[in-house]
Amino acid sequence: MLILIVFAFGIRMSYFQTLLAQSAAAYLSGELDTEVSIDKLDIVFFDVVDIQGVYVEDKIKDTLLYAQEMRINIADFNLSESFVDLDEVRLTNATVRMVKYANDSSFNFQHLIDYFASTEEDTTSSSFSLNVRKLALDDINFKYQDENAEKTNFGLDYSNLAIRHLSGEFSEFSMEGDEIRVQLEDLHFQEQSGFALSKLSAGILYSPALIQLDKLTLAYNNSILISDQLQLRTPNGADDFSDFVNQVYFKGNIRNSIIDMGDIAYFSPSIYGMDVKINLNNVLLSGPVFGLRLDSLDLSMLASTVLRGNFQIPNFDKPDEALFQEEIGLLQTTVIDIQSLKLTPFLGGEDYLMLPEGMAEAGNIQLVNGHFTGYITDFQVDGDLTSGIGNLSSEYGLRFFVDQAGILNYQSGLETGLGKDLIVENLDL
Numbered sequence: 126m127l128i129l130i131v132f133a134f135g136i137r138m139s140y141f142q143t144l145l146a147q148s149a150a151a152y153l154s155g156e157l158d159t160e161v162s163i164d165k166l167d168i169v170f171f172d173v174v175d176i177q178g179v180y181v182e183d184k185i186k187d188t189l190l191y192a193q194e195m196r197i198n199i200a201d202f203n204l205s206e207s208f209v210d211l212d213e214v215r216l217t218n219a220t221v222r223m224v225k226y227a228n229d230s231s232f233n234f235q236h237l238i239d240y241f242a243s244t245e246e247d248t249t250s251s252s253f254s255l256n257v258r259k260l261a262l263d264d265i266n267f268k269y270q271d272e273n274a275e276k277t278n279f280g281l282d283y284s285n286l287a288i289r290h291l292s293g294e295f296s297e298f299s300m301e302g303d304e305i306r307v308q309l310e311d312l313h314f315q316e317q318s319g320f321a322l323s324k325l326s327a328g329i330l331y332s333p334a335l336i337q338l339d340k341l342t343l344a345y346n347n348s349i350l351i352s353d354q355l356q357l358r359t360p361n362g363a364d365d366f367s368d369f370v371n372q373v374y375f376k377g378n379i380r381n382s383i384i385d386m387g388d389i390a391y392f393s394p395s396i397y398g399m400d401v402k403i404n405l406n407n408v409l410l411s412g413p414v415f416g417l418r419l420d421s422l423d424l425s426m427l428a429s430t431v432l433r434g435n436f437q438i439p440n441f442d443k444p445d446e447a448l449f450q451e452e453i454g455l456l457q458t459t460v461i462d463i464q465s466l467k468l469t470p471f472l473g474g475e476d477y478l479m480l481p482e483g484m485a486e487a488g489n490i491q492l493v494n495g496h497f498t499g500y501i502t503d504f505q506v507d508g509d510l511t512s513g514i515g516n517l518s519s520e521y522g523l524r525f526f527v528d529q530a531g532i533l534n535y536q537s538g539l540e541t542g543l544g545k546d547l548i549v550e551n552l553d554l
Contacts, residue, residue: 142167159182171199175195197211197213229273258297264292267288268286270285282318283369291312295307306330320388321345370413378407383402398467416437434453495508503524504526507523
């Protein structure tokens with residue numbers, strides 16, 4: 126009886142709780158042959174659990190997990206009815222390393238999975254429910270690395286991610302089948318590539334084949350993106366992110382946003398070198414990055430450039446096979462804007478287009494009701510072009526194509542018969 130009374134009072138003391146936790150950690154260390162330790166455990170009235178100094182080694186005795194503090198606020202629990210409701214879980218100043226070492230086929234936490242995995246089939250029908258109302262992360266460092274994968278020279282390397290100072294709040298959790306829903310507020314971090322997320326807030330639906338973001342606000346580096354709903358479909362699951370520009374399918378809208386092409390290069394390194402900022406007033410998205418449909422597009426950039434219409438981004442990995450299907454409601458620009466647009470990835474070593482000096486007199490250039498259809502070496506154009514040095518239009522458009530000798534030719538867009546191929550007005554020679 127005396128032992129039970131002492132235990133009942135002792136279990137309420139932080140010192141005694143810590144001693145029990147450290148004993149359990151020492152037992153696991155012996156079982157796993159890797160260090161597991163806890164500096165302090167404090168349980169207050171069975172509704173607040175404060176754990177400090179948690180350390181777990183991986184299978185080569187490097188850091189798998191370190192957490193300076195983990196605080197758990199318990200809202201309600203009933204072990205006989207198999208449920209625990211947590212009001213808040215807060216993780217502060219933690220480091221998590223998920224590494225697949227060279228010449229190894231499994232990650233560094235596989236020994237934990239093997240140890241806790243049951244060797245017997247579970248035939249019970251009971252289930253345990255764990256509900257978390259809020260998960261708060263404060264200054265988390267996360268590393269995901271596959272040392273067997275080839276490293277990229279620029280941009281986000283999805284096989285070698287190193288995230289620092291990650292903070293944010295997750296709430297309104299729910300799980301149904303393979304779908305997870307959560308409300309995310311003010312997530313921010315820095316990644317070793319130079320990519321810096323300054324704010325991410327959204328209602329999130331996650332499943333292996335779909336990531337859906339509702340009421341999205343995304344700010345990173347020099348860009349900010351706002352969307353009422355944005356979907357990323359991954360038919361093959363997470364493997365599709367390794368070929369992001371071809372396999373991840375977008376659907377949704379973007380409005381009132383600023384896109385820095387230098388930031389986009391972190392996801393699509395083929396456009397590295399561009400630095401223009403685009404004011405994206407509105408667009409409807411559908412498809413993968415290479416092949417992406419941009420409908421009801423309304424954007425502006427540089428000093429005077431405006432573009433409105435329906436477009437499709439071609440596959441820039443294979444420029445000669447890239448199909449363009451562009452419908453231009455309005456394209457407005459100036460020679461100064463054209464010459465200040467950095468086009469490094471597309472000019473064979475040059476950064477900017479250099480136009481003849483006389484073109485400066487063109488002033489404000491506008492193209493309305495225009496179309497650009499075809500490939501770089503064989504395309505057809507039409508539309509009504511106006512400028513300070515004359516106006517151009519066409520009844521059926523013009524076809525441009527490169528012949529076998531590599532010479533650019535043009536002909537009427539009308540295959541048979543006669544039409545007004547090129548109509549010139551007020552041309553200042």
